[in-house]
Amino acid sequence: MSCKQICITLAAVCSVLLVIVLVRTFTLVPRKDAVIACKTADSDFIKLTDQIVKRFQRALQIKTISFKRGEYNRDQLLLLSSHLEKSFPLVHSSPLVKLDIIANYSRLYTITGSNTSLTPYLLAAHLDVVPAIPEEWEFPPFEAQIKDEYIYARGAIDFKQGIMGILEALEYLLSKGFKPNRSFYIAFGHDEEVTGVDGARAVGQELQARGLKKLEFLLDEGLAVLNGFIPGIQKTVALIGIGEKGFLTLKLHVKGEAGHSSMPLKETAIGILAKAVVKIEDNPLPSMLGYGPEKEMLEHLAHEMPLAARIIMSNLWLFGPLVSWFFSQKPATNAIIRTVTSVTMFNGGVKTNVLPSDATAYINHRIHPAQSLQEIIDYDKAIINDDRVKLSVEDSMVAASGSPSGENDFGYQIISNSIRQIWTNATTAPGMMIGNTDTKHYKDFTNNIYRFSPTVMFPGDEKRFHGVNEPLLFGNTDTRHYSMITKNIYRFSPTVMFLGDEKRFHGINERISKKNLEQAINFYYHIITNADENSLTNIHQHSDEL
Template identity: 55%
Template sequence: MGILEALEYLLGKGYAPRRGFYIGLGHDEEVGGLKGALNMVRVLKQRGVQLSFVLDEGLAIADGIIVGLEGPAALIGLTEKGMAHVKLRVSTAPGHASMPPRETCIGILAAAVKRLEENPMPRLFGYGPERETFEHLAHKFGLPLKFIMSNLWLFSPVLGRLLERKPETNGLVRTTTAVTMFNAGVKDNVLPSHAEAHVNLRIHPAQSLQEVLDQIHSTVGDQRVKIELISGFEAPPVSSSDEKSFGFQIIKKTVLDVFPTVTVAPGICIANTDSQHFKDLTKDIYRFLPVWLTPGDTQRIHGINERISKKNYEESRQTFRAPEYYAGG
């Protein structure tokens, strides 16, 4: 909505871009973009289009989210984590609740889920683009954190342990494991014949999908628990962010024009977007939305009272109205 309002404003001012650009508004981004973004890519390929860069939603302006950071930081995602949807299933003989076995299928599966939650994936901080984030932000921390951030060649393990303490930053450190559904039983006096749980994993760029599956099998360690990969993909390539990076520098300049008090840094999006479908059309895909994230906001994403302030909405429109945002003016 903010993008369309901004375009109306620019058209009313007689704006004529120096370069062509496309606005892609898909209807199914939250479920993978298989009918929205994927069809847009198909049409663009048919037309022989190659893009300088792609910009999608993703990261935001973090204010008070990263412990010890002095001031807000606008994080532009250079990549995003991979994803795996895994189903765990246990089947046992049904029966009457008055004669229960020592372990029911619910108990077996619950124990497997507990092992997954108590044994997280390995700490991988420093092996992906998250290291670049903190190297860029080092000067915005006080001592001793500034010294640690400036010497990540030595202190990456230390910083990883600090970041994993909060859910908001634990996703930068490792592949995360979230049990999102658990189904079993149909009646209170009947032993169920099967139980299943669904696990959502967001895969760190330094880890492959197969490595994640191997780790799940090893952690569950019970042949009675059948493990099935429903869907999954690895993290996409990391986009450029140096001084010669056309897309990154355009986004950075626009953000600083609208939000002059922020520090801009590259980052990794711990969620998923449908921008991954555009990887054959460009080598640079960025993920950023000009909205503020403050303590408490992260819990509202896909949760209760998800919102944006009127002031921030206007700031977003102001960002989208900047001609530089559209391929350099």
């Protein structure tokens, strides 16, 4: 082939690639059905009152702390249950609602609809919270004080706003004579923060024992309403979790020879183990970009990005390696595209002048949905390549595969539509939880499991989650315990977050704004009313304005 022919061939190939790239760039736009925005002037808008705020504050003041598996504040859980029953008299007296106490503390509500041909759905939340160190907080973490329209307390966004939001919405509906067509369940586990093995798992087993075969969808806490988190996107982005990473905790153990430090061996147990740990940290697992829910997320958001980024994100088949490199530069985005590794514990030696006879380390992997547990174990063994280092599995959970998020998938679209009715300027997209939730205990009932918390976040808010001034959820939830009853699990928290708020999650100064609390209540109101229809074409229409 002559040089001219080679040039012509290359030009033709480049032209074809260019056409494909441009076509995908300008046509890969997800369809969004028109929705009627929820306005404060609507007669069915649930306005935040002092009574609602006080009920919420009281729920936050009850210290339903989970410390470890099987160790939680039982008296406080009973106190919170009493508060819920006093606060929502219609919910707890209506003939349409049946409450069952599961495993002594978890709560399962069954709301009976008139149309038995419609498949029921389930709304999940949890009663417990993580511990807090009062000295680090601006306000005592269990006083629920208000400053600048923000309510500061442990559980403000993880996840007592979900509990109170769901019940406030249902109480309001019952007060207006609501009689559902579609049956649904509300499940509040009591030990989600310590894996939910006593609470949500028992709820899932109870539903199975009743003969429940399928749920239309399940909505639990999860991703949130984000502001400024995604470079290049000015709009608010609401991510609906359609899958979540698995996890694998490995124990590395080396048995060495004891002795005295005056006569050191060539290698000690600590030295051998340290080399293994360095190998693990120096050899991250490969990028799995394009093989999990992250691909759908980026393609959904591409149309909101500037042109250059839109071209790249719409054509991951071509620019995937570039995106993988870019995402690898920051921990938060790196966690989206691959199985990540953290060395969390290292123990060895008992005295300064004694050679240790053994050493142990613990490695925690958060596993991308495209990879298996065994694949990660085999990778670690190959990287360490030292028979003296023994690996054993301490704990594990398989990653949750993606729930459906297409244009005709009822559960996903109900959540997406409800979000856009509350946050009218938001764009919705499927996402992946980098932590784990209790929805796994319900997955055998549905393929449609969604993870979303109706919380608005701005840059910096992510630090408050399980931290100081908390407003968002990025950790584990009860979804895994429902995996036997549904595959349709979605994870979303109605939490508004700005960049920086993520540090409050399980951190210091967890908080939620009063406006966001109002939004959360109305979000769940729309979930219940929208899901009560038998198809996506009958989305809730608002009452006439006052």
